[in-house]
Amino acid sequence: MFKCTLKNVNYQFGSIREILAKASEEKSGDKMAGIAAQSYLERMAAKVVLSELTLKDIFENPVIPYEKDEVTRIIYDDINQFIYKEIANWSVGELREYILAHQTTTSDLFRISRGLTSEMIAGVAKLMSSIDLVMASQKIRPTAHCNTTIGEAGRLAFRCQPNHPTDNPEGILASLKEGLSFGSGDAVIGVNPNNDSVESVSRILHMTHDFMQKWEIPTQNCVLAHITTQMKALKNGAPIALMFQSLAGTQAANDDFGVSKEIIDEAYDLMAKYGTSTGPNQLYFETGQGSEVSLDAHLGVDMQTLEARTYGYARHWKPFMVNNVSGFIGPETLYDGKQVIRADLEDLFMGKLHGIPMGIAPTYTNHMQADQNDQEIAGMLTALAGANFYMGVPGGDDVMLSYQDTSYHDDASLREMLGLRPLREFEIWLEKMGIMKDGRLTEKAGDLSIFK
Numbered sequence: 280m281f282k283c284t285l286k287n288v289n290y291q292f293g294s295i296r297e298i299l300a301k302a303s304e305e306k307s308g309d310k311m312a313g314i315a316a317q318s319y320l321e322r323m324a325a326k327v328v329l330s331e332l333t334l335k336d337i338f339e340n341p342v343i344p345y346e347k348d349e350v351t352r353i354i355y356d357d358i359n360q361f362i363y364k365e366i367a368n369w370s371v372g373e374l375r376e377y378i379l380a381h382q383t384t385t386s387d388l389f390r391i392s393r394g395l396t397s398e399m400i401a402g403v404a405k406l407m408s409s410i411d412l413v414m415a416s417q418k419i420r421p422t423a424h425c426n427t428t429i430g431e432a433g434r435l436a437f438r439c440q441p442n443h444p445t446d447n448p449e450g451i452l453a454s455l456k457e458g459l460s461f462g463s464g465d466a467v468i469g470v471n472p473n474n475d476s477v478e479s480v481s482r483i484l485h486m487t488h489d490f491m492q493k494w495e496i497p498t499q500n501c502v503l504a505h506i507t508t509q510m511k512a513l514k515n516g517a518p519i520a521l522m523f524q525s526l527a528g529t530q531a532a533n534d535d536f537g538v539s540k541e542i543i544d545e546a547y548d549l550m551a552k553y554g555t556s557t558g559p560n561q562l563y564f565e566t567g568q569g570s571e572v573s574l575d576a577h578l579g580v581d582m583q584t585l586e587a588r589t590y591g592y593a594r595h596w597k598p599f600m601v602n603n604v605s606g607f608i609g610p611e612t613l614y615d616g617k618q619v620i621r622a623d624l625e626d627l628f629m630g631k632l633h634g635i636p637m638g639i640a641p642t643y644t645n646h647m648q649a650d651q652n653d654q655e656i657a658g659m660l661t662a663l664a665g666a667n668f669y670m671g672v673p674g675g676d677d678v679m680l681s682y683q684d685t686s687y688h689d690d691a692s693l694r695e696m697l698g699l700r701p702l703r704e705f706e707i708w709l710e711k712m713g714i715m716k717d718g719r720l721t722e723k724a725g726d727l728s729i730f731k
Contacts, residue, residue, distance in 0.1 A: 283325075294340070296342040297325075298328050299329065299398065300314040300315065300580065300584070301325035302328075306568070306583070306612070307613060307614035308569045330406055332370060334368070334374065337396065341355070341396070342578075348530045353592050353595050357595055359393040359394050362390065362394030363395075366394055371402045378632075379415060388418060388419050389419075405583065409660070412627070412664065417663075421635055421636045421667075423560035423597070424558070427705055429599065429600060429668065431702070435667075436465045436705075437465060437670070437671040437690045438600075438670050439467070439671045439687075441454030442454070442677055446473045448482075448486055451483065455490065459730075460723065460724055460725050461690060465701045465702040466667075467501050467600070468499070468501070469500075470501070471679055472504050477511045477515065481515060488518035494712075497707075498705060500519070501521040503565070506523065506542060509523065510545065520561070521554075521562070521600075522549075522561060524543065524564055524565075525538075527571050528580070528592070529585060532570060532571040532585075535576060547596050562597075563600050563601070564598050565604060566626075567604040568583060568586045568626065569612025572612055586626055593633075598635065601637055602637070605640075606623075606643040607640070610646060623657045623660070624657075636667045637666065639657070639658070639669060640685070641654045641661065644681075658693060672685065672687075675688075700718045701715070
């Protein structure tokens with residue numbers, strides 16, 4: 280039993296899983312699951328107890344047992360035991376101080392991350408304010424290479440997302456051309472298909488690949504169908520540069536997603552043999568706080584900790600990119616803009632400390648208590664914190680998935696405000712096309728006639 284007394288009230292916590300849940304900032308999904316702190320004082324008491332736990336305490340008490348969960352097994356099997364033993368007796372509070380210390384370098388953080396389980400990373404994030412999360416995230420810069428290199432200092436990438444509600448080829452190409460003309464697409468040209476059949480997915484893959492070849496665009500293509508559909512398309516000869524899958528933080532939730540280590544291992548091997556990109560990083564994962572709660576597969580673990588576990592699972596396959604969509608589900612998991620902003624800051628820090636090139640999708644649905652102002656604040660804060668990429672959606676309104684995300688114009692604005700450039704290879708192409716000069720868009724931005 281773990282105890283803390285605040286204002287003459289005794290708070291008791293029965294497990295590390297309960298401490299982690301009640302130390303979380305307020306989230307409607309945790310409330311719905313019945314695991315959230317009942318008051319601000321109880322939340323603070325949980326944070327005090329959490330700060331005094333050692334990393335060994337957390338290591339020896341995974342929130343879901345090793346023998347019962349594939350995600351736990353992958354996280355623990357991938358830990359560097361030598362590094363872990365160096366820091367096992369640190370408290371979570373001491374880990375926070377180490378991460379934020381001015382003398383702690385990027386290399387120091389990359390090294391120590393190899394000895395941290397996902398629950399440790401979630402725990403330290405719970406002790407951080409928004410400024411802490413931004414400052415810590417700025418220090419961590421994972422990189423990866425597919426056809427372009429993501430994560431380099433001074434660079435900000437975007438996924439051009441030319442979705443269409445009926446997968447109309449002309450509609451997809453029109454949105455694609457618009458995105459490229461605003462400098463969006465260096466992370467990936469990634470289409471969410473309406474039709475998840477192998478034939479339809481293959482058609483979109485061929486179309487985007489052919490367009491990239493015709494215009495000599497240094498990027499990668501991806502169709503965000505289920506991973507098994509993409510694998511079938513790849514075996515049938517469809518050109519895939521980057522393979523996608525949504526992931527969760529429990530084996531139960533991943534079972535609902537129809538994905539497992541065995542399936543992802545097969546996809547990893549297939550991409551190494553048949554993928555069109557240079558590599559070596561050829562997988563793309565999408566995550567988001569709340570998926571496990573919405574599937575009733577959270578097993579009593581809070582949303583933030585489960586999100587951290589998703590990153591621990593994802594890093595096993597050395598992905599090219601990972602992004603959250605934490606506002607995508609709706610108010611039952613994140614009620615309002617304040618909760619979305621906090622989740623985005625947490626996700627960025629936790630993903631980057633796992634060594635992942637982490638992007639952010641500051642999304643919200645129209646039935647949430649959130650609006651464009653909240654989304655833009657989340658975008659600006661996470662860009663300041665060093666997010667590797669964002670989505671690029673025409674008008675910021677995804678007409679296929681019916682949610683709000685960052686637009687092509689937002690993408691350009693974030694780069695300009697912070698003096699950031701596109702990915703190196705893509706910037707050279709933009710200059711060749713006359714779309715950009717000296718890191719700034721030209722009058723050709725938004726002009727689709729350049730692709731005639």
